[in-house]
Amino acid sequence: MCSRTEGRLYLANEITSTEGMQQVKAIQVAGSKKSCFRCGNNKEKLFFRSPCSYCNQEECLYCRNCIIMGKMTECQYLYFEPSQPLIAPYQNRCLAWKGQLSPGQQGASDAVLKAVINRESLLLWAVAGSGKTEMMFRGMDEVITNGGRVCVASPRVDVCLELYPRLQEVFPNIELVCLYGDSDDVYGGERFVVATTHQLIRFYQAFDVIFIDEVDAFPYAKDPFLEYAVRKALLDSGCSIFITATPERKWQLECKNGKRNYIKVPARYHRQPLPVPERVWIGDWKRSLEKQKISPIILTWVRAKLDEGCPVLLFFPEIKVMHQVAPILEKLGFGPLLTVHSADSERKEKVQQMRDGTIKLLCTTTILERGVTFTNVQVGVFGSEGRIFTESALVQIAGRAGRKFDFPTGDVKFFHFGVSKSMALAISQIKLMNQLGRRQKLLDE
Numbered sequence: 001m002c003s004r005t006e007g008r009l010y011l012a013n014e015i016t017s018t019e020g021m022q023q024v025k026a027i028q029v030a031g032s033k034k035s036c037f038r039c040g041n042n043k044e045k046l047f048f049r050s051p052c053s054y055c056n057q058e059e060c061l062y063c064r065n066c067i068i069m070g071k072m073t074e075c076q077y078l079y080f081e082p083s084q085p086l087i088a089p090y091q092n093r094c095l096a097w098k099g100q101l102s103p104g105q106q107g108a109s110d111a112v113l114k115a116v117i118n119r120e121s122l123l124l125w126a127v128a129g130s131g132k133t134e135m136m137f138r139g140m141d142e143v144i145t146n147g148g149r150v151c152v153a154s155p156r157v158d159v160c161l162e163l164y165p166r167l168q169e170v171f172p173n174i175e176l177v178c179l180y181g182d183s184d185d186v187y188g189g190e191r192f193v194v195a196t197t198h199q200l201i202r203f204y205q206a207f208d209v210i211f212i213d214e215v216d217a218f219p220y221a222k223d224p225f226l227e228y229a230v231r232k233a234l235l236d237s238g239c240s241i242f243i244t245a246t247p248e249r250k251w252q253l254e255c256k257n258g259k260r261n262y263i264k265v266p267a268r269y270h271r272q273p274l275p276v277p278e279r280v281w282i283g284d285w286k287r288s289l290e291k292q293k294i295s296p297i298i299l300t301w302v303r304a305k306l307d308e309g310c311p312v313l314l315f316f317p318e319i320k321v322m323h324q325v326a327p328i329l330e331k332l333g334f335g336p337l338l339t340v341h342s343a344d345s346e347r348k349e350k351v352q353q354m355r356d357g358t359i360k361l362l363c364t365t366t367i368l369e370r371g372v373t374f375t376n377v378q379v380g381v382f383g384s385e386g387r388i389f390t391e392s393a394l395v396q397i398a399g400r401a402g403r404k405f406d407f408p409t410g411d412v413k414f415f416h417f418g419v420s421k422s423m424a425l426a427i428s429q430i431k432l433m434n435q436l437g438r439r440q441k442l443l444d445e
């Protein structure tokens with residue numbers, strides 16, 4: 001049992017009293033159509049029936065899709081109180097950040113602020129390494145200072161864990177909470193919430209503004225229920241700000257056709273253009289691997305970069321391929337090297353070793369396509385025509401190079417056996433961003 005808070009959905013057994021609260025049926029049934037209010041599930045195959053201790057029916061309907069948040073049956077209600085602004089909001093601005101925005105960041109920050117004030121949704125399309133977190137500060141401050149509620153959500157836990165301390169630092173007098181699957185933190189009515197998109201399922205009529213970071217990252221892009229969750233967690237008067245370096249094609253077209261409110265930040269804060277990937281044909285690499293061979297073109301490139309003292313990040317289309325290539329590289333004297341993939345329990349440690357420079361060559365799957373920065377890293381994609389390398393994956397991968405002020409450039413090589421459509425689209429997207437950066441005078445060249 002906990003004391004209730006505004007904007008949160010509760011089952012009757014989760015709170016001491018439902019007095020004065022509004023209620024909504026947990027599962028709506030209309031004819032053959034069912035929908036779960038909590039998670040938005042409307043797929044027949046995700047509803048089950050079982051004997052129920054609340055209504056004593058033999059076959060009471062429940063939703064399987066959100067059962068991880070506690071079993072919820074057809075006979076139950078969800079209780080809530082819509083979020084209200086603070087009666088006496090803050091006298092002074094809550095944002096304590098004193099840094100300087102680059103001109104590109106300033107434009108975006110202004111657009112975010114305008115969207116927040118007008119409560120209209122906005123796509124912030126900012127290239128990797130442009131410093132997007134700072135672009136959100138002023139808009140967040142506007143909501144918080146006026147006594148509203150803000151949520152920063154991301155499909156990725158690691159993004160939440162990185163953002164949380166950063167936001168605590170710049171909003172030192174505001175209570176923040178960080179909610180994700182395994183977190184110990186419990187929502188206690190904080191007006192500033194950092195959460196995985198999945199956690200939004202628990203909210204209703206809660207936030208004035210939701211910032212969704214890395215909106216295209218798995219699993220948001222593939223989970224239609226999470227879109228429902230975002231909409232539901234917003235107040236009717238609320239809006240969302242989507243942030244990404246790589247919006248999906250559909251969104252890109254909506255921007256182009258004037259159907260989506262957006263702002264582009266085409267340049268990095270250090271005013272150098274994005275490294276444009278180079279396509280390098282390496283022949284039938286699968287057949288070469290059968291003979292334990294790797295194209296000399298790759299070997300020469302990796303050797304040259306390591307000899308210059310640069311760390312090298314090599315991406316692979318499959319774990320299997322990576323585990324074929326890595327031992328060959330070791331045998332040829334390219335070690336010490338490490339391999340990393342999503343199920344690797346030592347993932348964090350290995351990434352840290354690469355950061356510390358104790359290893360110089362890291363082989364990886366697309367798991368490191370975003371969220372990591374290595375100083376002066378050089379990037380190669382082995383078998384870049386692989387289907388796993390979508391346009392957005394390749395743009396993100398290329399975005400690993402040249403992120404640091406002192407090392408703003410770097411090689412990005414697409415080693416391929418036939419150019420894929422995604423490769424071509426990724427390269428043209430990067431080139432277009434650089435053109436736009438030049439036109440907007442955001443680049444020094």
Ligand SMILES: [Zn+2]
Pocket residue numbers: 052053054055056057060061073074075076
């Ligand atoms: Zn029941």
Ligand SMILES: [Zn+2]
Pocket residue numbers: 036037038039040041063064065066067
């Ligand atoms: Zn559900």
